[in-house]
Amino acid sequence: MTQADDAALVARLQAGDQTAYAQLVEDNASRIYRLALRMMGNEEDAEDVLQETFLSAFKAIDKFQSRSSLSTWLYRIASNAALMRLRKKEPVQVSVDEPIERDDGDTLPRQFFDFCCLPEETLLRDEAHEEMKRAVDELPVTLRSVFILRDIEGLSTEETANALDLSISAVKSRLMRARLKLREELSTYFARYGNGAQN
Amino acid sequence: MTSEPAADNHATHDCRRYIDNLSDYADGTLDDDLCRELETHMEHCENCRVVVNTFTKTVTLYHQLPAPEIPNTVRERLYKVLDLREFRPEDDE
Ligand SMILES: [Zn+2]
Numbered sequence: 001m002t003q004a005d006d007a008a009l010v011a012r013l014q015a016g017d018q019t020a021y022a023q024l025v026e027d028n029a030s031r032i033y034r035l036a037l038r039m040m041g042n043e044e045d046a047e048d049v050l051q052e053t054f055l056s057a058f059k060a061i062d063k064f065q066s067r068s069s070l071s072t073w074l075y076r077i078a079s080n081a082a083l084m085r086l087r088k089k090e091p092v093q094v095s096v097d098e099p100i101e102r103d104d105g106d107t108l109p110r111q112f113f114d115f116c117c118l119p120e121e122t123l124l125r126d127e128a129h130e131e132m133k134r135a136v137d138e139l140p141v142t143l144r145s146v147f148i149l150r151d152i153e154g155l156s157t158e159e160t161a162n163a164l165d166l167s168i169s170a171v172k173s174r175l176m177r178a179r180l181k182l183r184e185e186l187s188t189y190f191a192r193y194g195n196g197a198q199n
Numbered sequence: 200m201t202s203e204p205a206a207d208n209h210a211t212h213d214c215r216r217y218i219d220n221l222s223d224y225a226d227g228t229l230d231d232d233l234c235r236e237l238e239t240h241m242e243h244c245e246n247c248r249v250v251v252n253t254f255t256k257t258v259t260l261y262h263q264l265p266a267p268e269i270p271n272t273v274r275e276r277l278y279k280v281l282d283l284r285e286f287r288p289e290d291d292e
Contacts, residue, residue, distance in 0.1 A: 018283060021283055022278070022288060023288060025287075030269045047276070054281055055281070058281070109218065109246070112245075112250070113253075114249045116253060123260060128260075129264060129265065151261045152264060176219075176221065176222040179257060180254070183254045183257040186253070187253055
């Protein structure tokens with residue numbers, strides 16, 4: 001969607017045009033659901049976050065300012081809704097302001113199995129995909145949210161910073177830590193196949 | 200066996216510095232000088248070579264992860280909750 005399309009839709013939304021509301025839903029439901037599902041890890045919570053996102057968006061549409069695109073703005077609302085829910089569920093583990101710039105001993109590479117040359121059918125098998133999702137689910141939420149927006153949803157660093165209310169440097173360092181952890185997990189997983197366990 | 204024992208040799212000052220820049224390298228946004236430096240280092244440092252390659256591969260694999268589709272029932276319930284069923288655009292896919 002171009003900026004001009006966005007502006008036209010925003011004008012209609014702010015005028016209370018129901019067709020425009022439905023258009024916003026049609027254009028974005030799929031990606032918001034995806035984000036919610038990956039953040040929450042289950043369909044039931046994902047659906048709640050999805051519904052909450054659009055309900056909040058409609059309430060706040062008057063305050064929308066075109067500094068960001070509509071889709072980034074929706075990502076922002078959805079991320080907040082997801083984080084809020086996660087915090088209720090796991091209040092100890094989930095704090096948005098958690099100072100995560102700790103000693104990075106936990107992200108130093110330890111696994112040096114080179115899985116790059118494994119055959120595609122091993123890398124892309126369903127089980128590998130399940131393992132990849134599980135590894136994301138297990139990331140601390142501060143890293144998970146950045147990773148999902150940047151590497152799975154394909155937002156830019158700036159858009160991710162905007163959606164999560166983080167500085168550019170925080171996005172970069174969290175993304176880095178997330179990727180290092182996932183690399184470690186995938187290496188461990190694929191090492192099992194590279195050592196004769198292939199089937 | 201995985202090649203774990205090499206881990207100790209890996210934590211040299213240089214290697215650490217390259218690891219800090221891995222994300223930029225994988226995204227293709229690392230500045231040219233550092234990029235060349237890293238690639239030269241990789242020729243001599245097996246561990247960094249593996250880490251860089253698997254790091255980049257990890258990012259690529261996640262970029263290719265199939266996206267889950269929103270189930271129709273979920274979409275329908277969303278329109279219902281929002282009270283927008285009659286305004287739903289024609290399905291043109
Ligand atoms: Zn090295």
